[in-house]
Amino acid sequence: MKLFLSVDMEGISGIVDTSYINPDSGVNYQRGRQFMTQDANAVIEAALEWGVKEIVVADSHNTMNNILWESLHPAARLIAGTPRDCSMVQGLDESFDAAMFIGYHTRQGIPGVLSHTMSGVIHNLYVNGRVVGEFGFNAIYAGLYQVPVCMVSGDNLIAVEASELIPGISTAIVKQAVSRTAALCLPREEATAELKQKTKAALSQLKTIAPLQTATPLEVAIEFSHAGQAELAAIVPGSHYETKSNTVSFRAADQVEMYKTMRAMLNLASGAEFF
Ligand SMILES: [Zn+2]
Structure with a gap:
């Protein structure tokens, strides 16, 4: 064990x-x-x-x-x-x-x-439509x-x-x-x-207790606190920026790609200043 x-x-x-x-x-x-x-x-x-x-x-x-x-x-x-x-x-x-x-x-x-x-x-984080x-x-x-x-x-x-x-x-x-x-x-x-x-x-x-099963590819969406953060996160190729909600979404083939892409976006977004 x-x-x-x-x-x-x-x-x-x-x-x-x-x-x-x-x-x-x-x-x-x-x-x-x-x-x-x-x-x-x-x-x-x-x-x-x-x-x-x-x-x-x-x-x-x-x-x-x-x-x-x-x-x-x-x-x-x-x-x-x-x-x-x-x-x-x-x-x-x-x-x-x-x-x-x-x-x-x-x-x-x-x-x-x-x-x-x-x-x-991060204001909200969604995986396959579910806030997590x-x-x-x-x-x-x-x-x-x-x-x-x-x-x-x-x-x-x-x-x-x-x-x-x-x-x-x-x-x-x-x-x-x-x-x-x-x-x-x-x-x-x-x-x-x-x-x-x-x-x-x-x-x-x-x-x-069953392992958590999640359909792939994973649809991940990150709602950022302000537009400056979302603009930087959207630099990641293949992402989609929904300006009305400060949300950047991406599709991940599996959970490793999900995690790495989320981290890359957070690192980028944290470079934004509030003012
Ligand atoms: Zn902690």
């Missing part, structure tokens, strides 16, 4: 605002890194107790150098650093039996602790390799978003969202226990 963990930061236990996730923000960021490593270790420990033999962890936040490598459980291998073609799910392939998305958050435009989609330039956040986009990627995403951790609202896409997914809820930058957090010990319990439940129920 081989398990892939994509570990983001916004949905980690005890993290409520940007002071915990921004490398420039000082003491809380260093605490956030510890919380992130502790959440990952809770999942790894439970997975090993359950019988998982091999675990790969992809640090999936910002520069992707957040997890404290020296404190990560020695049974796990860590993918750290950037750039990576497929970003948060780099390294995931058909050799894995299951994936879990840890520390995830709701999509841009809806409530939830630190809700957003990929970066500040990071959870959905990455789960669609996992579907390419027939890997089921069997658990998500984060606040109570990402649990809802994930369950809508993957009914029956195990949800480790480590905090209740109070606002986009406030939450009622479980104590450390209870959060660890929740993560461990839901990890084991997810692995026990793995056969009931």
Whole structure:
């Protein structure tokens, strides 16, 4: 049994605002890194107790150098650093039996602790007409390799978003969202226990979770926050720019092309200034 963990930061236990996730923000960021490593270790420990033999962890936040490598459980291998073609799910392939998305958050435009989609330039992201956040986009990627995403951790609202896409997914809820930058957090010990319990439940129920099937070619549309970003993203050959909605769309042969093209467009769009 081989398990892939994509570990983001916004949905980690005890993290409520940007002071915990921004490398420039000082003491809380260093605490956030510890919380992130502790959440990952809770999942790894439970997975090993359950019988998982091999675990790969992809640090999936910002520069992707957040997890404290020296404190990560020695049974796990860590993918750290950037750039990576497929970003948060780099390294995931058909050799894995299951994936879990840890520390995830709701999509841009809806409530939830630190809700957003990929970066500040995306207003909405659609795949085959369905609006998705990071959870959905990455789960669609996992579907390419027939890997089921069997658990998500984060606040109570990402649990809802994930369950809508993957009914029956195990949800480790480590905090209740109070606002986009406030939450009622479980104590450390209870959060660890929740993560461990839901990890084991997810692995026990793995056969009931189907990999996410998505029709190909994939129709991907990115609605940008303003026209300047959309104009830059539309430089990508083969894209279609709908000026009325700041939306740039493209067709991808498979999920790898979907991910790489999205990243290329985001890199271009982030070069636009608001004024
Ligand atoms: Zn993040």
